[in-house]
Amino acid sequence: GAVVSQHPSWVICKSGTSVKIECRSLDFQATTMFWYRQFPKQSLMLMATSNEGSKATYEQGVEKDKFLINHASLTLSTLTVTSAHPEDSSFYICSAAGDTWNTEAFFGQGTRLTVV
Amino acid sequence: SQQGEEDPQALSIQEGENATMNCSYKTSINNLQWYRQNSGRGLVHLILIRSNEREKHSGRLRVTLDTSKKSSSLLITASRAADTASYFCATEKAAGNKLTFGGGTRVLVKP
Numbered sequence: 363g364a365v366v367s368q369h370p371s372w373v374i375c376k377s378g379t380s381v382k383i384e385c386r387s388l389d390f391q392a393t394t395m396f397w398y399r400q401f402p403k404q405s406l407m408l409m410a411t412s413n414e415g416s417k418a419t420y421e422q423g424v425e426k427d428k429f430l431i432n433h434a435s436l437t438l439s440t441l442t443v444t445s446a447h448p449e450d451s452s453f454y455i456c457s458a459a460g461d462t463w464n465t466e467a468f469f470g471q472g473t474r475l476t477v478v
Numbered sequence: 479s480q481q482g483e484e485d486p487q488a489l490s491i492q493e494g495e496n497a498t499m500n501c502s503y504k505t506s507i508n509n510l511q512w513y514r515q516n517s518g519r520g521l522v523h524l525i526l527i528r529s530n531e532r533e534k535h536s537g538r539l540r541v542t543l544d545t546s547k548k549s550s551s552l553l554i555t556a557s558r559a560a561d562t563a564s565y566f567c568a569t570e571k572a573a574g575n576k577l578t579f580g581g582g583t584r585v586l587v588k589p
Contacts, residue, residue: 368520394574405566406521406579455520459574466511467568467577471520 364390366458368470375446375477383441383473385456391436392458396467397429400453409454412439446477484567484580492588497554499583501567502547508570510543510550511577514563521566524552559589 365388375381385395394413398406410431411419418431428450430442439458443450455472484501491497501510512524525541527534527550534541540553554561564584568577 394576396576398579403584405581406568408576408578411576453518457577466523466526467570469513469521469523474518 364388364458364468366392366456366468366470368456368473370473371471372474373476375475377447377477378445380442380444381446381475383443383454383456383475385439385441385458385470387437387458387468390458392439393436394459395433395439396457396459397431397439397441398455398457400455400472402453406455409441443475446475448477451475451477484565484583486583487581488584488586490586490588491557493557493559495557497557497561497585497587498551499565499585500549500551501580502549503567503569503578503580504548505569505571506545508572510541511568511570512539512541512550512552513566513568515566515582516563524565554585557585557587559587561585562587 367386367388369384373381396411397409399409400406408421409424412431412433414433414436420426428444433439453472453474456470457467507529509526509528511526513521515521525534525536527541527543538555543550564582566582567580
């Protein structure tokens with residue numbers, strides 16, 4: 363299957379700083395990427411849909427000024443958590459979609475963010 | 479918002495036994511997917527079943543889909559300790575791979 367690489371796999375940052383997470387599709391062009399967040403022992407919740415060359419679409423309740431998404435190319439989307447606080451500590455995971463539908467989604471390995 | 483609900487939330491079985499978990503959803507779908515997640519790790523895709531399919535198999539996994547009841551089940555036969563993980567169903571409502579995840583079932587397989 364297609365490979366999606368997410369980096370870093372874990373990061374610890376100080377409260378008030380910003381953290382950037384990268385999601386790359388390695389062997390296909392991803393017109394759309396999705397960013398999910400997962401709190402401990404909970405399910406994955408969609409945060410936003412990232413479309414190449416256009417603004418991201420955020421789910422209700424997700425602050426777009428806090429979670430900046432950039433999808434500058436067909437192989438890279440970035441999520442920047444700005445002014446991070448301890449409550450932003452979570453597991454962030456991306457998935458990428460190509461041009462076909464009704465097929466499996468390809469997920470990155472996830473990023474464990476801890477804000478201290 | 480969560481579309482899928484899974485039950486049970488947690489399941490503890492002995493190695494060799496079968497494990498069954500269920501997923502219900504609310505709206506029409508293109509497909510339903512099952513994923514496994516080991517603690518603190520990424521997602522592993524298990525099976526995708528399309529809305530016009532009723533049953534699929536993959537190794538020790540069997541998935542059923544009943545669109546009239548808006549429900550799906552995942553059966554793991556002859557479970558192994560390595561099957562210990564959380565299992566999530568996810569539905570794709572429209573084209574584009576946007577998924578809505580269920581709450582997950584935590585499975586513990588005791589050796």
